[in-house]
Amino acid sequence: MPVTFVSSNIFCYIYIPSDFILPIQTRSTHEIHNFLKLVSCLFTELPQCKCFTLGGWTQWFDIDNPSGTGDWELLTDLRSENPGKICDNPTDIEAVTLSGQSVAEAGEKIYKYDTTSGFVCRNEDQLDRRCNDYKVRFSCPPDVCKEVCWTNWYNRDRPSGTGDWETLSDLQKQYPGQICAEPLYIEAVTVPDETPAILSGDNILFYSPTKGFVCRNQDQKSGFCKDYKVRFGCYCSKVA
Structure with a gap:
């Protein structure tokens, strides 16, 4: 859940979910840096600071399984089935099997694995002709939300x-x-x-x-x- 700050010329609001603060050691340097930037904005630049949202990872998505030609977790399809839940320009993508293995640990040949297309594992590319079932998530950059x-x-x-x-x-x-x-x-x-x-x-x-x-x-x-x-x-x- 993102941290959001909104201010007006009368008062301001800052929403910081407890799961962001604790445990702080689980947060990336990128997230912590932007959180500190938000706090600095709150105390030193209040008239100019309108709204700020920390980026982070989306939820996990799993819209396909390898029962057909493979596991197709295409970004276009994910956005269609989950409107508003994936940012326009993801900065990173992560895929793991439903059992929690990374792509490297699973050892399969992956057809597509990027922030533009999404993730695709084709059955035809595997020695046993069968991909694992994967879930994916995307990392989104910090962005200025609507004023x-x-x-x-x-x-x-x-x-x-x-x-x-x-x-x-x-x-x-x-x-x-x-x-x-x-x-x-x-x-x-x-x-x-x-x-x-x-x-x-x-x-x-x-x-x-x-x-x-x-x-x-x-x-x-x-x-x-x-x-x-x-x-x-x-x-x-x-x-x-």
């Missing part, structure tokens, strides 16, 4: 009724084309002092990029919510 952009601020409701209802569905109807279909982030602040919702002292019913924001008057000790405005974070290409 996150923020929408305008929206304030369609006031707490004079049952509360402040800034739901995503209502906002998308009221402001067609201005908010992406599936936002990644949401931010809500009070009006006019712009206190973050989580620090406002109100009990919030929901606060979600896929649902929006709702504060109900009935949930407050004072009987009334504060007035809020919201905005959403989307991939830049999906923000009008």
Whole structure:
């Protein structure tokens, strides 16, 4: 699982799965170097650092077996059956038998074994006319992931009724084309002092990029919510 860092001019997020950190000795020098680069970016280049994803190995793939003409683990076929799971330009490929033997240990003649074509072992090239069954994986380079952009601020409701209802569905109807279909982030602040919702002292019913924001008057000790405005974070290409 990759490490991902996303920042805006207000705040930032860094997602570091525990299986990356522990045990660190199992990580390659390449991965550790890029992790340190990410941390350096976080603390020294925050305004310029938008999003960064560490490269690494994909999962193992095994879409064929040698029951026909051989074991054909072609990159084009692997991508077709596993959309989005293999990067555009792999830097390395590894193949092992299902029992865990490397290609060298298996001792078979391999027809193709590269990051452009994938892996092919043909039965006709073997002395016993039968390949082992192999699985493959690919190494992907570090890459800059899609930048996150923020929408305008929206304030369609006031707490004079049952509360402040800034739901995503209502906002998308009221402001067609201005908010992406599936936002990644949401931010809500009070009006006019712009206190973050989580620090406002109100009990919030929901606060979600896929649902929006709702504060109900009935949930407050004072009987009334504060007035809020919201905005959403989307991939830049999906923000009008």
